Amino acid sequence: MEPFLIAVIVAATPFLYAATGELVAERSGVLNLGVEGMMLLGAVAAFVTALTTGSSGLGILAGAAAGATGALLFVIVALGFSANQAATGLALTIFGAGASGLIGQGYVGEALKPLPKLQAPEQLAEFSGVRILFNHDVLVYGAFALIAIVWLYLNFTRSGLRLRAVGDDHHSAQALGLGVLRIRSLAVLFGGACAGIGGAYLSLAYTPLWAEDMTAGRGWIALALVVFASWRPLRIVFGALIFAAFDQAGNYRETLNIEIPSQFLSMAPYLATIIALVMISLASRRSDTPACLGREFRPDR
Amino acid sequence: MITLEKRLAPSTSASILSPIIAITLTIICGLLMIQAAGKSPVEAFDVYFLFPFNDINTYLNTAPEDRGGLLYQPAEVLVKAIPLALIGIGLAIAFRAGLFNIGAPGQYILGAIFAGGVALHVPENLSRFIVLPLCLIAGAFGGLLWALIPAFLRVRAGANEILTSLMLTYVAALLLDWIVRGPWKDPAGFGFPQTPDFPESAIIPIILEGTRLHWGLALVLIIFAVLWFILARTVTGFRFTVTGLAPKAAHFAGFNQRGTVYLVFLISGALAGLAGAIEATSTIGQLQPEISAEYGFAAIIVAFLGRLHPVGILLAALVLAITYIGGENAQISLGLPKNATLVFQGMLLLFLLTCDALIHYRLRWRTRRRA
Numbered sequence: 166m167e168p169f170l171i172a173v174i175v176a177a178t179p180f181l182y183a184a185t186g187e188l189v190a191e192r193s194g195v196l197n198l199g200v201e202g203m204m205l206l207g208a209v210a211a212f213v214t215a216l217t218t219g220s221s222g223l224g225i226l227a228g229a230a231a232g233a234t235g236a237l238l239f240v241i242v243a244l245g246f247s248a249n250q251a252a253t254g255l256a257l258t259i260f261g262a263g264a265s266g267l268i269g270q271g272y273v274g275e276a277l278k279p280l281p282k283l284q285a286p287e288q289l290a291e292f293s294g295v296r297i298l299f300n301h302d303v304l305v306y307g308a309f310a311l312i313a314i315v316w317l318y319l320n321f322t323r324s325g326l327r328l329r330a331v332g333d334d335h336h337s338a339q340a341l342g343l344g345v346l347r348i349r350s351l352a353v354l355f356g357g358a359c360a361g362i363g364g365a366y367l368s369l370a371y372t373p374l375w376a377e378d379m380t381a382g383r384g385w386i387a388l389a390l391v392v393f394a395s396w397r398p399l400r401i402v403f404g405a406l407i408f409a410a411f412d413q414a415g416n417y418r419e420t421l422n423i424e425i426p427s428q429f430l431s432m433a434p435y436l437a438t439i440i441a442l443v444m445i446s447l448a449s450r451r452s453d454t455p456a457c458l459g460r461e462f463r464p465d466r
Numbered sequence: 467m468i469t470l471e472k473r474l475a476p477s478t479s480a481s482i483l484s485p486i487i488a489i490t491l492t493i494i495c496g497l498l499m500i501q502a503a504g505k506s507p508v509e510a511f512d513v514y515f516l517f518p519f520n521d522i523n524t525y526l527n528t529a530p531e532d533r534g535g536l537l538y539q540p541a542e543v544l545v546k547a548i549p550l551a552l553i554g555i556g557l558a559i560a561f562r563a564g565l566f567n568i569g570a571p572g573q574y575i576l577g578a579i580f581a582g583g584v585a586l587h588v589p590e591n592l593s594r595f596i597v598l599p600l601c602l603i604a605g606a607f608g609g610l611l612w613a614l615i616p617a618f619l620r621v622r623a624g625a626n627e628i629l630t631s632l633m634l635t636y637v638a639a640l641l642l643d644w645i646v647r648g649p650w651k652d653p654a655g656f657g658f659p660q661t662p663d664f665p666e667s668a669i670i671p672i673i674l675e676g677t678r679l680h681w682g683l684a685l686v687l688i689i690f691a692v693l694w695f696i697l698a699r700t701v702t703g704f705r706f707t708v709t710g711l712a713p714k715a716a717h718f719a720g721f722n723q724r725g726t727v728y729l730v731f732l733i734s735g736a737l738a739g740l741a742g743a744i745e746a747t748s749t750i751g752q753l754q755p756e757i758s759a760e761y762g763f764a765a766i767i768v769a770f771l772g773r774l775h776p777v778g779i780l781l782a783a784l785v786l787a788i789t790y791i792g793g794e795n796a797q798i799s800l801g802l803p804k805n806a807t808l809v810f811q812g813m814l815l816l817f818l819l820t821c822d823a824l825i826h827y828r829l830r831w832r833t834r835r836r837a
Binding site: 263264265266268270389428435447458 | 472499500503566619623624625626628629630632633634636637640641643647648764766803804805806807808809810811812813815819820822827
């Protein structure tokens, strides 16, 4: 059980980054389906940077910058030119998969040393709970810190309130003098940087190497996670751990005594998301679903 | 600074120019990226985009008795264009009605599974003229069923069809994975995740000897003729367009909104399913975990690039098919990675969406001033 729980926390980390970033973008009213592409850009940039400079810190920064660069493309096309957001997001995912493959081509087969892990104090190492919570790297703890910060920001700051207002009613927000497109652009860029770090985690720590399509659909799971969490940051933690548990359960089928084929375990997050979405939609009056999610906005004057 | 100013009416010339500009910009930027990756852009252009024309040229300049196999590559372009065009036209109908069905990859997979189910379970000695139509109808039905779920959830619960259809795509991929590794796995397949080969009666025959071009092409052309007629000349086609452009007007005209949602999803799902069925019963000939379901996403590019119009979509399907085959060639002859093709496809859609802004807006230089 213990290795399973450790694996779940580790597997949840990329979901946490990507989903938290996407949550902020969606709360501002933008549906960016490019998460998978931005993660791949982040993964390749982080890996190449860490390998050539020898610094994982720079690698993480490069991952965030690459994710944000992908998001910038989305901002220009979908917000600047009012293009369909779903189509733009898909284009970004396709482009990110291609560009990352091209950039990383010369680095396939190289390996990095994984990020250093926090050692548990010796006196406490005998407790199983301590061993599960320690022995992780900085990005794992950073993910939980990030969610706490985003939760505080959205619920307790003026700027967070503005961001939600823009997502819920862009016309009223504009009438109040808020720069709708500026706020949305920043939210999407933040989302891109987070997705990039999520990708960086994969290529720096999870499996410290570069391979084409190494995100393996995690960006799509992150998108599902935002819906599953009904657009609330703290529920993302809960959802990410559940989704990661389903993701990992396939590998630990023998220890956990599971008879169900692993494909059905992997399906569960998607099915749960559909059910959650239906329930949220039926009870729409009291939900946190951004009312303007995915709708285009042109400031009129 | 530059701002966008709404046009009084959408510009037709911009609508036709936009794909041409987008393709040009994509080729230029894509080749620059390939140069940055250390490969020759001139060679890449030749390998990626000119090969079908080069091959046809060689074919025409070769004595008839030596022509064997020279048309293989141009025919491959048509083979790839078949599923892309079918899915693309279905998506175009949905987009016209303002509904964003992006779950085509899942509907495609279900089509392949249903067609495979028929192909693997019919008696051996049944005629091709019974088995093949059964496979294709089953495939269309499978895609239709899978598309019905987001339509139902949208109509009944108001659930966002973009998100539900997307989630179902991954459910479908995992379902196929389970089927080919579990219940339908070939017992004589040396443990490979695949079903047995389909019987000869469930394989679409080849049109052109020495290539893989099959009679699915004729089916596509017939379907396009019918859909063109429906979209351009019947009330049903008008209903889709009105629902997309002016939902309120559609309501007052007495078009049932819910009915339109169902109809549009059924059509686009059935076409995606049919594409999956055709692919399974032609070039693949069995079920395996990887059946090119990503055509379902590429078909979104096809629909937009083809201006949601049947003729445009046929041309756009050829363009996308060329990038696929060109990408495969570039992998072999230039050593480019498998995903390099996606650079072109992703950029094409990004440029296209950007250029499309010019249909509804004009660019204006504006000096900043406060009202």
